[in-house]
Amino acid sequence: MAEENNKNAMAGKAPAKPKPPAAKAVAAKPGAPKAGAAGSAKPGVYKPEEKRGEVDPFGHKKQSGLASWAQERYSVLNPIFDYLKKKEVPQHRHSFWYYFGGLTLFFFLIQIVTGLLLLLYYRPTEAEAFARFVYIQTEVPYGWLIRQVHAWSANLMVLMAFIHMFSTFFMKSYRKPREMMWVSGFVLLLLTLGFGFTGYLLPWNELAFFATQIGTEVPLVMPGGEFIVQILRGGEEVGAETLTRMFAMHVVLLPGILMLVLSAHLLLVQVLGTSAPIGYKEAGLIKGYEKFFPTFLAKDAIGWMIGFALLIYLAVMFPWEIGVKADPLAAAPFGIKPEWYFWAQFQLLKDFKFEGGELLAIILFTIGGIVWVLVPFIDKKASREERSPMFTIFGLLVLAFMLVETYRVYLEYGW
Numbered sequence: 001m002a003e004e005n006n007k008n009a010m011a012g013k014a015p016a017k018p019k020p021p022a023a024k025a026v027a028a029k030p031g032a033p034k035a036g037a038a039g040s041a042k043p044g045v046y047k048p049e050e051k052r053g054e055v056d057p058f059g060h061k062k063q064s065g066l067a068s069w070a071q072e073r074y075s076v077l078n079p080i081f082d083y084l085k086k087k088e089v090p091q092h093r094h095s096f097w098y099y100f101g102g103l104t105l106f107f108f109l110i111q112i113v114t115g116l117l118l119l120l121y122y123r124p125t126e127a128e129a130f131a132r133f134v135y136i137q138t139e140v141p142y143g144w145l146i147r148q149v150h151a152w153s154a155n156l157m158v159l160m161a162f163i164h165m166f167s168t169f170f171m172k173s174y175r176k177p178r179e180m181m182w183v184s185g186f187v188l189l190l191l192t193l194g195f196g197f198t199g200y201l202l203p204w205n206e207l208a209f210f211a212t213q214i215g216t217e218v219p220l221v222m223p224g225g226e227f228i229v230q231i232l233r234g235g236e237e238v239g240a241e242t243l244t245r246m247f248a249m250h251v252v253l254l255p256g257i258l259m260l261v262l263s264a265h266l267l268l269v270q271v272l273g274t275s276a277p278i279g280y281k282e283a284g285l286i287k288g289y290e291k292f293f294p295t296f297l298a299k300d301a302i303g304w305m306i307g308f309a310l311l312i313y314l315a316v317m318f319p320w321e322i323g324v325k326a327d328p329l330a331a332a333p334f335g336i337k338p339e340w341y342f343w344a345q346f347q348l349l350k351d352f353k354f355e356g357g358e359l360l361a362i363i364l365f366t367i368g369g370i371v372w373v374l375v376p377f378i379d380k381k382a383s384r385e386e387r388s389p390m391f392t393i394f395g396l397l398v399l400a401f402m403l404v405e406t407y408r409v410y411l412e413y414g415w
């Protein structure tokens with residue numbers, strides 16, 4: 001009816017007179033008896049409209065039985081499907097990089113599932129942690145697989161988050177109006193690194209113990225650093241309290257905060273859509289647009305399956321070792337180093353081994369981090385949709401610094 005009126009209006013005709021209001025007007029009042037079909041209804045008894053809204057988001061033909069029952073139930077999701085169908089992803093020669101946010105998300109989901117399974121057997125006490133960790137590896141059916149997948153997926157999640165960050169940096173996806181995507185993403189990276197750091201101690205083996213000792217003493221060189229160390233360790237030294245704290249952070253605090261920030265990040269992705277590199281639209285370099293739902297999501301799923309195959313291959317072929325139980329009284333073995341994703345900071349601290357050098361290294365790193373997170377607000381050219389080569393060079397320098405420092409640790413300590 002409304003459509004007919006619109007057509008008429010466009011053709012310059014007066015809109016057709018609406019039909020006598022009987023059925024509609026009465027139906028609008030819940031509780032009032034309906035005319036026509038409702039003629040049979042008893043007065044005062046509410047009979048809902050029999051004809052419902054369109055229930056099938058995919059436009060299939062009407063089905064019967066279970067399928068139609070299910071169709072009616074998921075019709076509440078229609079607005080979401082409709083919204084997702086509106087989102088489009090630009091296709092160009094760098095589209096490949098759009099898969100890495102989804103891959104990071106995928107490995108995080110794997111972490112939740114495997115983490116919850118590990119929780120069934122793990123116990124976070126100084127006396128039991130290592131024994132339970134060995135028990136998971138050797139006795140629990142498929143326990144070894146779950147632990148290896150958790151440990152490998154942690155590494156892959158961090159790697160994907162780094163690739164995602166640098167690719168969005170070089171595509172300048174952070175520019176107006178996506179500044180908060182960048183900021184929320186950066187917070188997600190910090191939280192992911194926090195997961196890696198707190199999870200590392202949980203097996204309570206020698207390597208984890210001493211690496212955590214070195215990691216948690218870094219703030220000592222800062223004014224007021226002792227307070228931070230106390231908070232992290234729950235005492236002067238790494239011990240039973242530290243294990244409890246790391247465990248609580250790993251399975252409660254960090255997942256809670258990460259879920260919140262991730263929801264904001266993904267909501268922004270949906271609302272603002274996917275950006276294209278600067279100038280691509282004007283230069284005709286966009287080959288086309290594809291629907292996020294279901295086309296891009298289906299391609300994302302292929303990426304996830306490849307990621308999953310790689311994960312299982314790594315977990316089975318290159319298992320992480322169990323090590324020996326931590327002995328707080330023993331001397332630190334030679335060659336203790338943190339996880340690879342902290343190697344750049346680790347090397348910088350080693351390079352600055354002079355009086356006051358460590359504090360200087362921390363200050364430099366903190367300033368670097370602040371500048372990095374504020375890039376969307378500093379890069380005015382990009383926000384005006386103009387190329388900003390200075391920022392590309394800045395990004396390349398940061399990437400080169402991280403790679404060189406990481407490689408130097410590899411050369412000195414091996415893998």
Ligand code: HEM
Nearest residue numbers: 111112115116118119122151154195196199200202203255
């Ligand atoms: C809600 C999600 C998570 C839960 C419930 C969880 C739970 C656990 C548990 C119980 C352990 C100890 C068992 C063991 O050492 O094998 C563990 C270890 C670990 N977790 Fe998680 N985790 C979660 C998410 C993550 C995430 C997102 C990351 C990484 C970025 C991560 C990284 C690690 C690491 C590196 C270890 C030590 C692995 C090892 O050497 O075996 N976890 N996690």
Ligand code: HEM
Nearest residue numbers: 098101102104105165168173181182185186188189274275
């Ligand atoms: C747990 C970590 C993260 C997850 C799960 C995640 C997830 C996602 C997903 C699924 C997308 C949409 C698809 C894509 O463009 O790849 C996205 C977009 C984006 N992410 Fe992340 N992200 C994470 C970390 C980061 C980090 C570390 C940054 C940067 C510091 C970042 C910045 C962005 C930006 C700027 C976009 C918009 C891309 C565009 O419109 O072209 N994200 N993120």
